[in-house]
């Protein structure tokens with residue numbers, strides 16, 4: 001099989017240091033005026049997405065365009081492409097946070113994604129903290145893109161790559177984008193780190209760990225993904241390929257890692273990653289738009305299909321409390 005993993009990293013325009021931002025993401029809780037007017041649902045379709053939205057045309061297009069730009073940017077830096085046979089990713093956009101929360105969601109959920117019957121659905125409100133929502137859905141959509149390779153990536157890489165991609169930021173009037181900026185809110189307690197070899201060999205189970213440990217596991221996954229993707233002037237890319245090939249040939253993740261990188265995770269932390277973490281950088285890429293499809297076709301939504309979708313989400317969220 002053909003493993004699609006980061007291969008070619010396009011020409012970089014410049015390299016700049018990014019200040020690492022520590023702190024929690026604070027959700028802006030938007031107070032909503034009572035909604036008394038029914039808002040119409042519209043369906044939007046492009047070669048890669050099908051969306052249903054009752055938000056304004058302008059807001060819906062802004063969200064979908066950003067998601068499509070993200071798809072193209074990730075394809076560009078990581079050589080991850082949507083196969084022609086892929087089912088289109090579905091998006092459900094609700095006009096207000098109030099309507100979004102009425103799907104049975106907790107106060108702190110900004111956006112979410114579900115995968116069922118081979119389909120992928122992203123659910124989000126059109127109001128609220130847009131940059132945080134986009135970061136969440138871009139993280140989730142990265143999993144979709146990785147999933148197309150049909151290779152069972154180790155958890156650290158799956159989550160690390162999703163975190164790494166989720167901070168792609170378009171700049172210079174969308175003619176360029178950054179890659180490698182640290183996710184806001186991921187403050188790393190390096191004096192109390194999650195065991196690197198456990199991270200590489202088994203991953204982690206959110207439910208059995210304390211919040212800080214989960215936080216550290218994500219942060220380490222991001223740092224390791226950053227290092228193997230962008231570090232040492234891209235010299236790690238062939239090692240990363242070898243690592244995946246060894247896993248595919250039946251080796252355990254940790255054995256494959258040691259063989260490909262010449263040391264285990266804990267040694268890599270001491271010899272490389274600790275210093276790397278103190279001198280982080282992001283890259284700027286020119287944004288290539290030859291495969292950008294922002295021509296979303298709008299039509300009336302099928303009311304019954306939308307109703308069913310909303311009911312399914314309420315059921316799904318109540319079973320995940």
Ligand SMILES: [Zn+2]
Pocket residue numbers: 139140143158159162
């Ligand atoms: Zn994830």
